[in-house]
Amino acid sequence: MGNQNVGKSAMFFRLTGINVTVSNYPGTTVEFKEGRLNLGDETAEIIDVPGTYTIEPTSKAEEVAAKMLKEGDIVINVVDATNLERNLYLTLQLLERNVPVIVALNLWDEAHHKGIDINLRELEKELGVPVVPTVAVTGEGIKTLVSRIKEAKAHKKRHNEKERWARIGRIIKNSESIKHRKETLLERIEDTTVKPLTGVPIAIFVAFLMFYMIRIIGEGLITNVFDPIFEAYKPLVISLGNAIGPGTLHYILIGNMIGGQIDYVQSMGLLTTGLYVPIAMVLPYIFAFYLILGVLEDSGYLPRLATLIDTVMHRLGMHGLSIIPMLLGIGCNVPGALSTRILETKRQRFIAATLMAIAIPCMAQIAMIIGLVGRHGIAGLGIVFGVLFLVWLFLGLILNRIMKGGSPEIFMEIPPYRIPYWGSLLKKLWMRMKGFVAHAVPYVLLGVILINMLYFSGLITLAGKVTAPLVVNVLGLPEDAVGALIMGFLRKDVATGMLLPLGLSLKQLIIASVVLAMYFPCIATFVVLFRELGLRDMAKSTGIMIIMALFVGGLLNILL
Amino acid sequence: MEIPITQLKGGEKGELKRIDGGISFRRKISSLNIRPGKMVRKVTSQPLRGPVVIEVDGRRLTIGRGMAMKIFVEVNR
Numbered sequence: 001m002g003n004q005n006v007g008k009s010a011m012f013f014r015l016t017g018i019n020v021t022v023s024n025y026p027g028t029t030v031e032f033k034e035g036r037l038n039l040g041d042e043t044a045e046i047i048d049v050p051g052t053y054t055i056e057p058t059s060k061a062e063e064v065a066a067k068m069l070k071e072g073d074i075v076i077n078v079v080d081a082t083n084l085e086r087n088l089y090l091t092l093q094l095l096e097r098n099v100p101v102i103v104a105l106n107l108w109d110e111a112h113h114k115g116i117d118i119n120l121r122e123l124e125k126e127l128g129v130p131v132v133p134t135v136a137v138t139g140e141g142i143k144t145l146v147s148r149i150k151e152a153k154a155h156k157k158r159h160n161e162k163e164r165w166a167r168i169g170r171i172i173k174n175s176e177s178i179k180h181r182k183e184t185l186l187e188r189i190e191d192t193t194v195k196p197l198t199g200v201p202i203a204i205f206v207a208f209l210m211f212y213m214i215r216i217i218g219e220g221l222i223t224n225v226f227d228p229i230f231e232a233y234k235p236l237v238i239s240l241g242n243a244i245g246p247g248t249l250h251y252i253l254i255g256n257m258i259g260g261q262i263d264y265v266q267s268m269g270l271l272t273t274g275l276y277v278p279i280a281m282v283l284p285y286i287f288a289f290y291l292i293l294g295v296l297e298d299s300g301y302l303p304r305l306a307t308l309i310d311t312v313m314h315r316l317g318m319h320g321l322s323i324i325p326m327l328l329g330i331g332c333n334v335p336g337a338l339s340t341r342i343l344e345t346k347r348q349r350f351i352a353a354t355l356m357a358i359a360i361p362c363m364a365q366i367a368m369i370i371g372l373v374g375r376h377g378i379a380g381l382g383i384v385f386g387v388l389f390l391v392w393l394f395l396g397l398i399l400n401r402i403m404k405g406g407s408p409e410i411f412m413e414i415p416p417y418r419i420p421y422w423g424s425l426l427k428k429l430w431m432r433m434k435g436f437v438a439h440a441v442p443y444v445l446l447g448v449i450l451i452n453m454l455y456f457s458g459l460i461t462l463a464g465k466v467t468a469p470l471v472v473n474v475l476g477l478p479e480d481a482v483g484a485l486i487m488g489f490l491r492k493d494v495a496t497g498m499l500l501p502l503g504l505s506l507k508q509l510i511i512a513s514v515v516l517a518m519y520f521p522c523i524a525t526f527v528v529l530f531r532e533l534g535l536r537d538m539a540k541s542t543g544i545m546i547i548m549a550l551f552v553g554g555l556l557n558i559l560l
Numbered sequence: 561m562e563i564p565i566t567q568l569k570g571g572e573k574g575e576l577k578r579i580d581g582g583i584s585f586r587r588k589i590s591s592l593n594i595r596p597g598k599m600v601r602k603v604t605s606q607p608l609r610g611p612v613v614i615e616v617d618g619r620r621l622t623i624g625r626g627m628a629m630k631i632f633v634e635v636n637r
Contacts, residue, residue: 054591058584083619086593165595190620194613195570195604307622311610320611320622409624410611413592416619 001065001094002078003087004051005415007106010136010424011078012048015146039149047072053086055093059344074100074152076145081111081118081133082416084176088168091127096159100152101129104145108133110418115179122175129153137421186417193304194414203308206301214288218367221284230264230280237262237271252452258501265371266501273497274448277368278440282493283433285367289331290432298420298428302327303412310410316396317351317403318343319410329356331363332436333525337532346537347405351396353529354541358548359392361492361517364440368496369513376506383560384513391518391552395544439524440491447490451483451498460486474550475515476557477508488516489523507560511553519549561637564629566612568602574633576600576616581630589631593617600633 002008016035037044052065069075075094079087094101103123111118124131130151134141159167192198241254241262254262255269262269264276296302302324310320321342329336336356340349361369373380400407454460463486464471464479471477471485480502488495499512520542521529530538562577576598579586594600594616603613603620605628612628614621623631 054587056587056591058588058591083617085617086619089591089593161590191603194620194622196606196610199604303622307611307613308606310622310624311606311608314610319624409626410622411588411624411627412622414613414620414622 001049001069001075001090002051002106003053003080003083003090004413006051006078006080006087007136008051008078009048011076011104011106011134011142012046014136014139014142015076016046037146039146044074044149046076053090055090055097069094069097069099072099074102074149076104076149077101078104078106078136081105081107082114082116084116084118085168085172088171089164092159092164092167095127095129095155096157098154098156100154102145102149102152103127103129103131104136104141105131105133106136108141109135109138117177117179119175119177123171126171126175128155137424186419190417193301194307196308199304199308203305206296206305210292210296213292214285215370217288217291218285221287222280226280226284230276234262240271252449255452265497268448268452268498270445270448273494274445275441277494277497278364278437278444281371281497282364282367282440283436285363285370286331286436287429287433289363290429293327293331294425294428295420296327298418298425300415300417303414306410306412307414314407315400316355316393317400317407318348318396319407321410321412322348322352325352325356326360329360329362330366331432333357333360333362333521334439334528336360337525337528340532344408345405347403348407350533350537350541351399351403353533354399354544355392355396357521357525357529357541358395358518358545359388361388362522364436364491364493365496365517368493369517372496372500373506373509373513376509380506380510383510384517387510387514387552387556388517391548395548440493443491443524444494447487447494450490451487451494454486455483470550474557475511475553477504477512478502481508481512484512484516485519489520492516492522507556510560511556514556515549515553518545518552520545562632562634565600565602565614565631565633566605566625566628568600568633568635570602570604572635573599573601574635577632577634579631581627585627585630592619592621594621594631600631 012035015037035046035048037046047068049065049068050062052062054062055066055069057063057066077091077094079091091101091103105118105120105123120131120133130148130153132141132145132148134145136142193202237254241250244250244253251269253269253271255267255272258266262272264272264280267273306320306323308320309323313319313322324342325336325339328339333356337353340352340356343349343352369384370381373384460480460483464482467482468479471482472479481499481504484495484498484502487498495516496513499509504512520526526542529541533541563574565574568574576594576596578596579589598616601615603615605612605625609625611622611624614623614628
């Protein structure tokens with residue numbers, strides 16, 4: 001247990017080796033996580049408790065923390081060595097609970113850099129429990145911590161609030177000395193990035209730089225790495241195709257020949273489109289996005305962004321922290337939907353989840369939109385993303401108006417800037433990539449099989465006829481586009497790719513891309529939203545999506 | 561002169577005197593080691609009644625305007 005942003009999740013990761021995402025913004029652990037730690041011949045169950053400043057709960061996350069405390073046999077209290085005074089308040093409260101405590105004095109390296117000197121002997125004597133200096137991100141001190149867990153001790157002297165602070169004052173006086181030193185560059189820019197006059201231009205620049213870098217890295221990887229790999233792989237597929245000969249198997253594995261050739265986007269075979277779309281078209285952008293997002297998260301910039309955007313978010317029925325689900329949603333809507341938990345009220349979570357699911361296409365879909373619409377120049381892309389942004393904005397304004405209640409005020413600690421530690425940055429990136437490949441590729445393959453079966457059985461043609469009044473008359477798309485809309489329930493990236501063989505005009509491509517982004521969440525997001533929002537709110541949310549998609553698509557059909 | 565921190569100028573410091581509001585709000589603030597006697601620096605405030613950023617003991621905190629109006633500091637002007 002410990003305060004927010006002191007490295008609890010990093011510590012948990014070090015102790016258990018389980019995959020936990022560690023980020024430099026509050027609320028990474030809204031639900032607790034469990035893992036196992038080997039203690040020689042025994043194993044202990046370890047729980048990662050949400051950050052809390054007091055065991056008298058003042059928020060939802062702190063309530064969870066207080067509840068978890070009752071179930072623990074031993075508390076590993078993670079303490080921020082750079083902010084001892086405040087952190088010790090929780091430590092004293094824990095000590096009063098008659099549960100054995102061991103203190104991990106984390107961020108030990110940072111304290112050293114800041115000129116903070118802590119007398120460990122003295123601190124141990126004062127607290128009466130083991131105190132071990134650690135650096136969780138690098139693993140320093142973790143072994144000592146584990147070996148000393150047995151020494152954890154319980155006390156039970158009760159204090160009131162005033163007495164606790166008085167005691168902390170004494171402890172600090174006896175065990176800590178701070179040398180004055182010059183401000184670092186990072187500290188000097190802290191204020192600049194939250195002051196509106198300088199912070200807003202910096203935020204716009206950061207956003208611009210972020211998307212520019214994603215595009216450069218994504219495109220670079222596709223042209224220089226993945227396209228050459230798939231070109232080299234082509235003869236293999238061709239000879240395999242020749243070996244099987246024409247027939248159903250050929251159709252399923254290789255797909256349609258476009259002009260006598262394999263076309264990786266259009267052929268719709270398992271070994272062609274089924275692999276090319278997720279790996280060569282989408283994965284490079286996923287990689288680029290999570291790399292950049294990781295840097296933003298670990299540097300501590302996001303809480304500053306949340307501060308700057310708070311005023312705008314309030315107009316949309318949320319507050320500044322809602323920027324987190326929106327940003328995560330750009331990577332994949334599933335973690336985006338999960339992270340709405342960091343918001344306090346049901347109303348806020350509903351608005352954030354709905355806006356994210358309707359107006360924020362995931363990186364996989366964005367990559368395909370760039371590949372498809374981008375062929376016709378930048379203007380089409382501008383319209384697609386501009387329209388989605390307007391939908392996000394106006395729907396937020398409307399929901400804020402018509403839904404009862406208000407949004408609570410923001411209350412958030414801004415962590416100091418930290419230079420991202422490459423080890424944990426790359427580990428996080430690796431986990432997210434693994435997650436993408438493990439979840440996306442099977443869905444894509446399944447989708448490709450399903451769509452082939454639907455085409456084979458003639459069901460797509462039937463569905464096209466049935467939905468013609470909407471798809472053809474309102475949206476101005478050909479009947480065949482319904483195939484892409486069906487695929488969109490499973491994977492929106494493959495669905496967007498399916499628009500290519502239809503020979504759509506730029507206008508139709510724009511409408512189809514926007515509608516595909518808006519009309520319904522993909523199955524994975526749907527499941528998470530259902531769990532987070534419940535049946536009623538999920539029904540409301542999807543109702544809004546379907547109606548808005550038809551409305552906006554129809555409007556674009558008239559206007560463009 | 562005792563004023564709420566919303567009325568501090570950007571960069572101005574004051575000594576924290578009292579925190580109004582309910583017990584849970586006061587507890588929330590004090591558990592962050594923001595207590596009477598501490599020096600509070602207002603870093604900045606966001607326009608259009610946006611949140612206020614304060615600094616206490618080198619730690620920055622973003623708080624909504626309504627909450628900030630309940631925290632009073634003593635300043636020499």
